[in-house]
Amino acid sequence: MRPSVAGGLILALLVSIAISLSLGAVALPPGDVWRGLMGAGDATAVAIVRDLRLPRTALGMLVGAALGASGTALQSTLRNPLAEPYLLGVSGGAAVGAVVATAAGLAGIGLISAFAFGGALIAVGLVLLLARQHPGNQDPRTLLMAGVVIGAFANAVIMVALAQSSATEQRGALWWMMGSIASARWQDVAWLGGALLVLGGALVHRARDLDVVALGPETASSLGVRAERAAARFFLLASLLAAATVATAGLIGFVGLIVPHLARGLPQRASARVTTLAAAALGGILVLGADVVARTARAPAELPLGAITALLGVPFFLRQLRRVR
Amino acid sequence: MIRCESIGARYPGSDADALRSVSLEAARGRLTAVAGPNGSGKSTIVRALLGRVPLTGGRIMVEDRELSSWSHRELAHRLAVVVQREEPAFPMAVRDYVTLGRHPFRRPWSALTAEDQDAIDASLAQAGVDTLRGRSTDALSGGEWQRVRIARALAQRAPALVLDEPTTFLDVGHEMACFELLAALAESGHAILVVSHQLNLVARFAHHVVLLAEGDVAAAGSPDDVMRGEVLERIYDWPLVITRDPAVGAPTLVPLRRHHALSPPSIPR
Numbered sequence: 001m002r003p004s005v006a007g008g009l010i011l012a013l014l015v016s017i018a019i020s021l022s023l024g025a026v027a028l029p030p031g032d033v034w035r036g037l038m039g040a041g042d043a044t045a046v047a048i049v050r051d052l053r054l055p056r057t058a059l060g061m062l063v064g065a066a067l068g069a070s071g072t073a074l075q076s077t078l079r080n081p082l083a084e085p086y087l088l089g090v091s092g093g094a095a096v097g098a099v100v101a102t103a104a105g106l107a108g109i110g111l112i113s114a115f116a117f118g119g120a121l122i123a124v125g126l127v128l129l130l131a132r133q134h135p136g137n138q139d140p141r142t143l144l145m146a147g148v149v150i151g152a153f154a155n156a157v158i159m160v161a162l163a164q165s166s167a168t169e170q171r172g173a174l175w176w177m178m179g180s181i182a183s184a185r186w187q188d189v190a191w192l193g194g195a196l197l198v199l200g201g202a203l204v205h206r207a208r209d210l211d212v213v214a215l216g217p218e219t220a221s222s223l224g225v226r227a228e229r230a231a232a233r234f235f236l237l238a239s240l241l242a243a244a245t246v247a248t249a250g251l252i253g254f255v256g257l258i259v260p261h262l263a264r265g266l267p268q269r270a271s272a273r274v275t276t277l278a279a280a281a282l283g284g285i286l287v288l289g290a291d292v293v294a295r296t297a298r299a300p301a302e303l304p305l306g307a308i309t310a311l312l313g314v315p316f317f318l319r320q321l322r323r324v325r
Numbered sequence: 326m327i328r329c330e331s332i333g334a335r336y337p338g339s340d341a342d343a344l345r346s347v348s349l350e351a352a353r354g355r356l357t358a359v360a361g362p363n364g365s366g367k368s369t370i371v372r373a374l375l376g377r378v379p380l381t382g383g384r385i386m387v388e389d390r391e392l393s394s395w396s397h398r399e400l401a402h403r404l405a406v407v408v409q410r411e412e413p414a415f416p417m418a419v420r421d422y423v424t425l426g427r428h429p430f431r432r433p434w435s436a437l438t439a440e441d442q443d444a445i446d447a448s449l450a451q452a453g454v455d456t457l458r459g460r461s462t463d464a465l466s467g468g469e470w471q472r473v474r475i476a477r478a479l480a481q482r483a484p485a486l487v488l489d490e491p492t493t494f495l496d497v498g499h500e501m502a503c504f505e506l507l508a509a510l511a512e513s514g515h516a517i518l519v520v521s522h523q524l525n526l527v528a529r530f531a532h533h534v535v536l537l538a539e540g541d542v543a544a545a546g547s548p549d550d551v552m553r554g555e556v557l558e559r560i561y562d563w564p565l566v567i568t569r570d571p572a573v574g575a576p577t578l579v580p581l582r583r584h585h586a587l588s589p590p591s592i593p594r
Contacts, residue, residue, distance in 0.1 A: 211428075212425055212428050214413060215425065222404070
């Protein structure tokens with residue numbers, strides 16, 4: 001990528017962070033934000049900036065980066081521009097976990113997160129298992145189909161579970177499924193940051209194989225890559241990354257679908273590695289922007305973040321659709 | 326360079342053999358062609374060379390070592406393959422696509438070496454697609470895309486080049502240009518193995534032809550040995566005659582209309 005494009009992305013990310021720190025139910029001028037960050041000035045401003053907006057902004061950036069990187073890897077691995085992290089059983093599995101936790105009366109955001117992560121892992125495991133059972137497993141699209149099937153099954157389980165729970169539980173589960181980073185805590189930031197470092201780092205490290213896998217299994221084999229094995233590895237890394245975001249922030253749709261396309265549209269796109277890094281940055285920008293809208297549009301009430309990302313995503317997607325010949 | 330010794334192959338889940346005891350050799354400096362009707366097992370040979378279809382018998386030797394004993398990466402240093410169908414999931418610049426031909430030589434973080442760059446430039450020139458460097462792969466014509474794929478394979482600098490139906494979708498001029506390129510590569514010491522159903526082209530260019538029918542070798546040898554009317558009529562199940570093309574005298578297959586074969590037109594004396 002040209003230095004100017006990389007510089008532009010970093011600048012845009014910094015601007016998003018600044019906006020995310022200053023806007024909200026209470027708008028703070030830049031000077032107050034800076035003093036708040038430093039721990040000086042008005043005690044309320046310090047509390048808002050340091051305890052509420054800083055972890056929220058950090059988590060938003062991480063969620064966007066993780067979804068962007070995950071979506072890029074999945075689209076290349078499955079050779080499908082419509083693949084996104086949530087399509088492949090991850091969201092369904094996580095939602096089942098969360099609904100089960102809520103229905104069992106295991107309130108508390110920590111337990112719900114743990115159950116959601118567990119549900120996502122089980123779903124990803126099932127998808128991989130199902131794809132392996134397929135006798136003609138020469139095509140990564142098998143993974144896609146397995147993911148859709150597991151997702152449909154998870155939806156059925158959720159509907160049955162919700163039909164039998166109380167109105168309060170239903171509301172809790174629904175809010176979780178709409179996604180939010182409003183209750184971001186530093187331990188969420190640390191957990192997702194760690195996951196992004198390990199899983200995203202592995203993705204970026206192996207990104208050259210991703211370029212080759214995107215050419216199809218036969219050509220990938222001819223270029224020295226064990227195509228099916230590499231595809232399964234990328235699928236696993238990307239799904240785990242998506243599962244980690246779902247566990248901390250609920251379901252935030254469309255980011256993993258849209259952002260890889262935006263990253264590929266940047267000038268001088270060269271490789272999967274550059275696209276993955278650019279998608280991570282763009283994902284962070286998109287989620288921070290959407291979160292600012294979520295908390296300011298009807299302040300002091302919060303709108304669900306997942307709904308905002310979807311609303312922002314639709315026009316991007318329509319534009320993308322027009323470019324497909 | 327590449328030697329198949331009585332190989333048999335069967336796809337998982339299928340109850341019929343795709344290949345039964347096929348032997349062939351692609352030597353350096355020669356253009357070896359595999360021809361035959363649809364479903365005769367031509368592409369299965371390419372998949373077997375990629376290790377993508379399990380062998381039920383026999384063995385494949387590459388540089389006198391069994392195929393399975395090479396790692397995927399080592400094999401890619403020796404064998405470059407242009408498979409029948411390939412569509413990148415996302416378009417990219419031709420230059421970047423041809424660079425992927427150097428993948429078997431690169432570590433996860435290594436920059437392009439002078440040798441890599443040299444191989445890329447040389448293969449772009451050799452395949453005649455030098456001027457397309459900056460074009461996107463989704464903005465190429467069928468003929469350009471086919472040559473760009475050959476350039477990617479050439480960038481591997483492998484001594485053996487395997488191509489599966491490289492002239493599908495190509496017009497006469499591009500067809501000839503493609504085979505001329507393969508013949509020149511063979512002359513420069515490459516082992517060329519080309520799978521093609523275009524017998525007349527194969528007869529013009531190949532040193533050795535292996536004719537497959539239903540997974541078996543129906544005939545093998547020089548184009549003159551293989552282009553025999555009774556053999557071809559049987560395996561293609563269609564009336565035809567073999568003649569000599571008037572320009573260069575290569576054996577040429579001319580398929581007949583059914584009614585010509587049933588009742589040959591009477592020629593007035």
